[in-house]
Amino acid sequence: xxxxxxxxxxxxxxxxxxxxxxxxxxxxEANKITAFIGPSGCGKSxxxxxxxxxxxxxxxxxxxxxxxxxxxxxxxDVDIMNxxxxxxxxxxxxxxxxxxxxxxxxxxxxxxxxxxxxxxxDIVERALRQASLWDxxxxxxxxxxxxxxxxxxxxxxxxxTLATNPQVILMxxxxxxxxxxxxxxxxxxxxxxxxxxxxVIVTHNMQQxxxxxxxxxxxxIDQSRCGFLVETGxxxxxxxxxxxxxxxxxxxxxxx
Amino acid sequence: xxxxxxxxxxxxxxxxxxxxxxxxxxVILGYLLFRGLRxxxxxxxxxxxxxxxxxxxxxxxxxxxxxxxxxxxxLQSMAxxxxxxLRTISKVNEKFHLYIDPRVSDQFYSYLATDKLDKFIIKDSxxxxxxxxxxxxxxxxxxxxAPSGYRSIKIYDNVVVVNKEVTQLLNNKKIGxxxxxxxxxxxxxxxxxxxxxxxxxxKPDFIANASESELANNPGSISIVKAKEYSMMKNVETxxxxxxxxxxxxxxxxxxxxxxxxxxxxxxxxxxxNTLIMIFLVILISTPIGLGAAxxxxxxxxxxxxxxxxxxxxDLLAGVPSIIFGLFGMLVFVQLxxxxxxxxxxxxxxxxMILPTIIRxxxxxxxxxxxxxxxxxxxxxxTKIETIFKIVLPAAKNGIVTGIILAxxxxxxxxxxxxxxxxxxxxxxxxxxSSSRVLAQHIYLTIIEGQSIDHAFSAALVLIILELIINTxxxxxxxxxxxxxx
Ligand SMILES: Nc1ncnc2c1ncn2[C@@H]1O[C@H](COP(=O)(O)OP(=O)(O)O)[C@@H](O)[C@H]1O
Ligand SMILES: [Mg+2]
Numbered sequence: 173x174x175x176x177x178x179x180x181x182x183x184x185x186x187x188x189x190x191x192x193x194x195x196x197x198x199x200x201e202a203n204k205i206t207a208f209i210g211p212s213g214c215g216k217s218x219x220x221x222x223x224x225x226x227x228x229x230x231x232x233x234x235x236x237x238x239x240x241x242x243x244x245x246x247x248x249d250v251d252i253m254n255x256x257x258x259x260x261x262x263x264x265x266x267x268x269x270x271x272x273x274x275x276x277x278x279x280x281x282x283x284x285x286x287x288x289x290x291x292x293x294d295i296v297e298r299a300l301r302q303a304s305l306w307d308x309x310x311x312x313x314x315x316x317x318x319x320x321x322x323x324x325x326x327x328x329x330x331x332x333t334l335a336t337n338p339q340v341i342l343m344x345x346x347x348x349x350x351x352x353x354x355x356x357x358x359x360x361x362x363x364x365x366x367x368x369x370x371x372v373i374v375t376h377n378m379q380q381x382x383x384x385x386x387x388x389x390x391x392x393i394d395q396s397r398c399g400f401l402v403e404t405g406x407x408x409x410x411x412x413x414x415x416x417x418x419x420x421x422x423x424x425x426x427x428x
Numbered sequence: 429x430x431x432x433x434x435x436x437x438x439x440x441x442x443x444x445x446x447x448x449x450x451x452x453x454x455v456i457l458g459y460l461l462f463r464g465l466r467x468x469x470x471x472x473x474x475x476x477x478x479x480x481x482x483x484x485x486x487x488x489x490x491x492x493x494x495x496x497x498x499x500x501x502x503l504q505s506m507a508x509x510x511x512x513x514l515r516t517i518s519k520v521n522e523k524f525h526l527y528i529d530p531r532v533s534d535q536f537y538s539y540l541a542t543d544k545l546d547k548f549i550i551k552d553s554x555x556x557x558x559x560x561x562x563x564x565x566x567x568x569x570x571x572x573x574a575p576s577g578y579r580s581i582k583i584y585d586n587v588v589v590v591n592k593e594v595t596q597l598l599n600n601k602k603i604g605x606x607x608x609x610x611x612x613x614x615x616x617x618x619x620x621x622x623x624x625x626x627x628x629x630x631k632p633d634f635i636a637n638a639s640e641s642e643l644a645n646n647p648g649s650i651s652i653v654k655a656k657e658y659s660m661m662k663n664v665e666t667x668x669x670x671x672x673x674x675x676x677x678x679x680x681x682x683x684x685x686x687x688x689x690x691x692x693x694x695x696x697x698x699x700x701x702n703t704l705i706m707i708f709l710v711i712l713i714s715t716p717i718g719l720g721a722a723x724x725x726x727x728x729x730x731x732x733x734x735x736x737x738x739x740x741x742x743d744l745l746a747g748v749p750s751i752i753f754g755l756f757g758m759l760v761f762v763q764l765x766x767x768x769x770x771x772x773x774x775x776x777x778x779x780x781m782i783l784p785t786i787i788r789x790x791x792x793x794x795x796x797x798x799x800x801x802x803x804x805x806x807x808x809x810x811t812k813i814e815t816i817f818k819i820v821l822p823a824a825k826n827g828i829v830t831g832i833i834l835a836x837x838x839x840x841x842x843x844x845x846x847x848x849x850x851x852x853x854x855x856x857x858x859x860x861x862s863s864s865r866v867l868a869q870h871i872y873l874t875i876i877e878g879q880s881i882d883h884a885f886s887a888a889l890v891l892i893i894l895e896l897i898i899n900t901x902x903x904x905x906x907x908x909x910x911x912x913x914x
Pocket of ligand 1: 213
């Protein structure tokens with residue numbers, strides 16, 4: 173039970189009539205980077221959204237099974253707004269709000285508490301520093317977040333998530349729209365952040381998964397286009413001596 | 429070869445059509461601008477519109493009386509005390525006052541060939557505060573200069589007199605008014621026959637300074653005499669003269685003074701104010717309702733039969749002719765609620781009329797807000813309603829405001845929906861339930877009630893300028909929205 177951040181038991185998910193996830197069992201550990209890999213459409217994003225209940229926003233989603241977060245059932249025992257504050261999310265496409273950089277970062281904290289100006293300044297600065305954006309933009313905190321470059325926007329989104337002081341950061345292909353330099357900055361950041369946060373990342377990029385993650389989960393899709401988990405293990409094991417033949421095929425296919 | 433030919437033809441036709449439509453637009457706008465700014469009326473008057481020189485006295489009128497000239501006959505009626513207000517002779521609805529300097533009273537009344545009226549003759553010219561008297565007119569010796577606030581007015585006193593046969597009705601034809609050019613031609617015997625002016629078949633014979641008997645005995649004779657002389661002739665007829673009066677239609681004064689007598693007199697200020705109050709009310713009523721409905725439909729309503737029916741109902745309402753909203757407003761607000769013809773009845777009717785447009789445009793811009801932004805907000809722990817107020821509505825703001833502005837622009841130009849609902853009082857509305865007139869309505873009413881085409885045109889110009897302001901604001905916001913919206 174120690175160190176188990178998430179405990180997923182027999183989780184299945186349907187979009188209306190279509191089953192998208194089948195009977196997933198998985199444990200996710202704290203202060204590690206966990207990578208989800210697998211062919212597209214196999215339900216990685218869907219599963220990621222289960223973890224902070226973002227699927228609730230989608231009409232017609234039905235979920236069976238249980239997810240415990242720090243030992244608590246996220247579907248029954250926690251307040252959904254607090255859950256999302258504890259489990260932040262960074263999306264595939266950078267999505268800053270059309271407001272100033274400062275307000276973008278302050279958005280999350282302001283939802284939960286009224287802060288004094290100085291306190292808020294500290295929170296914003298800390299978050300921007302953690303996202304290694306502070307030095308670039310400290311003189312223009314009032315400019316619109318949309319005015320930043322793509323890579324900066326994504327780091328702003330990360331800062332925005334960090335500002336609510338979450339335990340977990342979920343990232344859905346956060347670098348897929350970025351150039352290699354911006355990508356490597358974000359990868360460095362993730363390794364830095366691992367000390368204080370647990371990170372779950374969906375990625376298409378095999379090298380990225382092997383470079384940064386500690387644990388890798390490989391998902392696949394069956395004949396009825398329903399996603400399932402093939403195996404979870406140490407990243408080194410998954411990439412260099414996978415237990416399952418399907419994992420080996422997928423990884424070698426990607427490398428080859 | 430053929431292809432080249434047909435391309436050429438297509439290009440030429442496109443050019444021609446665009447040139448034609450641009451030309452039409454320029455003509456329409458130019459005409460509206462011209463008619464709105466200047467008036468130019470053709471009037472038929474009894475005297476020749478050329479000022480005559482008087483070397484005994486000058487007549488001055490208060491500048492606000494808006495008088496440029498007077499004909500001898502009107503001046504005579506004034507001096508005889510028959511004219512009490514300026515309304516028939518100028519566009520001003522003022523009580524008329526005449527002050528005659530005692531030094532020229534004899535000359536003045538003799539010029540007008542009438543008996544002196546003592547009540548107009550002042551004892552001491554300095555004792556009267558002319559400035560205050562908007563309807564004031566002063567007769568002073570030629571040696572005196574114009575009092576401040578007054579201007580000299582021209583007196584027309586030459587009359588075209590003709591032998592009675594010239595003005596006879598023959599075969600349903602009768603000579604009409606003559607122009608100054610025609611008078612010149614008649615003077616120089618350049619017109620051979622009266623029938624070229626719709627008169628009888630007689631040769632015109634111009635006699636300078638003719639006496640009554642000369643004119644009476646000579647068929648076809650014509651002369652120009654002083655009005656005073658004419659007033660003593662019996663057996664002659666006069667010819668009316670065409671006078672083109674022109675001037676500024678819109679002035680600051682016109683914009684800033686209140687309308688009087690259903691818009692026949694005075695300015696347009698009260699009507700502009702009413703229009704602005706009405707627009708304010710319409711925005712106040714329709715925005716929260718429309719926005720609320722749009723938020724509900726786009727964010728909360730379950731996709732299903734009922735929502736579809738509501739949506740098509742809204743689309744249907746958006747296409748309903750405004751007169752039908754007018755009828756509805758009359759039955760419900762005017763009669764059922766008993767608010768009579770009033771500002772509130774009219775504003776509510778217009779609000780209902782533009783509501784479908786506001787709902788649809790707002791819903792569209794709400795739907796076009798980046799879904800990723802909404803997810804981000806929810807992902808940070810914001811509730812749905814927090815997200816709507818903090819993210820969705822601010823992001824959709826420009827689109828929503830643009831929609832509202834365009835809808836309000838439509839309300840601004842609306843008459844049909846107001847005919848049965850808002851009333852027609854030209855006073856500034858003091859209560860929600862006061863009858864009040866707005867610009868578009870004013871144009872309609874001044875024409876329908878036959879008051880003044882000039883006033884209709886100047887109101888039209890003001891309305892167009894208001895619409896222009898509204899449209900440019902909307903366009904600016906739209907461009908801004910495009911920049912922010914990506
Ligand atoms: N909002 C949704 N509504 C309905 N079906 C969805 C939705 N999102 C994803 N799906 C379906 O669920 C399956 C898994 O999608 P997704 O989780 O996005 O896969 P991945 O991220 O691994 O590419 C796909 O078949 C996709 O079509
Ligand atoms: Mg995905």
